[in-house]
Ligand SMILES: Nc1ncnc2c1ncn2[C@@H]1O[C@H](COP(=O)(O)OP(=O)(O)OP(=O)(O)O)[C@@H](O)[C@H]1O
């Protein structure tokens with residue numbers, strides 16, 4: 366087996382007494398895009414939020430099982446949450462840049478993590494981050510402009526750049542294109558293909574064509590269970606499970 | 619058939635009446651105070667001590683006293699109020715105790731000010747032995763405006779979108795750093811509003827300072843926070859009811875100065891707020 370960046374073992378999660386994830390087992394491979402699909406409410410976002418332990422913020426959440434990232438169990442009480450979240454970054458459904466300038470958005474994380482950074486170090490990191498999301502040419506003369514004035518697509522790219530600036534290894538994307546038009550979506554997908562050379566990407570999407578287009582692996586979830594996980598092509602052409610086939614052929618909502 | 623435009627017109631009419639009912643009396647009061655008070659205003663009135671049993675001279679010590687008291691109240695109440703608001707909105711678990719505390723704070727804002735005065739007398743003047751002093755008065759006023767500051771600060775903090783916190787946390791920024799660098803800066807306009815309201819109330823109240831600081835007549839400036847001081851609202855009360863034969867002009871002049879101080883403070887805060895609004899939009 367090739368290097369598993371993330372391994373999930375017997376993962377269960379409850380919101381108070383509602384079980385949202387049921388005995389999930391799988392592995393995600395480095396430098397690949399994995400897509401999670403499934404009907405609304407099946408637990409895709411919940412699963413994604415377990416990887417950087419953002420569920421910890423929700424009252425009444427209980428988890429058991431293991432998630433190993435680079436062989437390290439993230440539920441270990443000794444786990445350093447700051448380290449984990451630097452390593453595992455999240456891109457949200459609604460682009461959510463801070464109400465700061467473009468420049469300040471990108472250096473925000475770095476500024477807090479490292480004290481006394483030099484001006485040119487920050488400048489350099491802004492350039493690298495914006496280049497890696499293909500925004501540099503567009504924005505290099507507008508770095509002092511407020512980020513909230515950008516277009517939705519630019520905002521979403523900026524959010525990705527903001528993550529890249531803290532040097533993550535895993536990028537989690539929860540329906541990152543659902544607020545965008547088809548052209549912008551296509552360009553973000555292009556960006557994802559570019560980024561996968563450096564990062565492990567897990568994307569949640571409602572759009573099955575998108576999953577088929579961008580991902581290497583696909584997982585199908587239903588009512589908190591991971592029904593099937595495998596190569597995207599196999600999932601879409603020869604699913605092993607009847608329920609996956611029903612969903613893919615559109616027999617579910 | 620009913621004419622929707624007519625209904626709309628009638629509704630607008632009543633809304634207009636309601637608005638006017640609020641605005642007109644306030645406007646009239648302000649106009650009367652300006653009309654009768656403005657002629658009293660002179661450099662001497664603002665910078666001199668009261669003379670001839672407060673029938674002549676100026677009101678300088680009262681102005682200074684009020685500024686001291688209000689500043690003292692803010693210095694005490696703003697940090698505590700904001701920290702309490704941060705605790706309540708960001709850290710406290712949503713349980714019965716927290717809800718009770720929040721409810722209590724909201725209700726404290728409605729407690730009559732004379733009750734705060736008595737409380738200040740018992741706690742600061744007598745128990746802590748600060749005596750009738752600027753310190754006691756400031757602390758009493760501070761306690762009186764704490765609920766306003768806490769409540770409005772909490773609302774301001776809670777109105778900062780969750781998505782900002784989420785984004786910050788997912789960059790590996792700790793919760794406190796998120797509050798410090800994202801939540802708090804975006805809540806400042808709202809916190810300022812609370813502070814304005816508090817300032818205005820602290821400057822205008824008589825009852826809380828009555829037993830804790832206010833001097834009937836003290837023709838020199840206080841030299842430390844343990845001194846008594848004159849204050850505008852109390853001075854106004856004194857020259858209006860306790861001293862016979864004070865010029866109407868002097869009384870309205872004092873009222874005018876009090877009003878002007880409150881308005882100027884509000885104006886400053888509104889300008890700061892406006893600057894923030896212009897910069898930050900979401
Ligand atoms: N904070 C919460 N408290 C309680 N239940 C929750 C919470 N968040 C999600 N749930 C429930 O957990 C289940 C899974 O939710 P989740 O958001 O993970 O689904 P999803 O697959 O991402 O759905 P969608 O495609 O609509 O985004 C749903 O039934 C939802 O109602």
Ligand SMILES: [Mg+2]
Nearest residue numbers: 409410411539
């Ligand atoms: Mg979701």
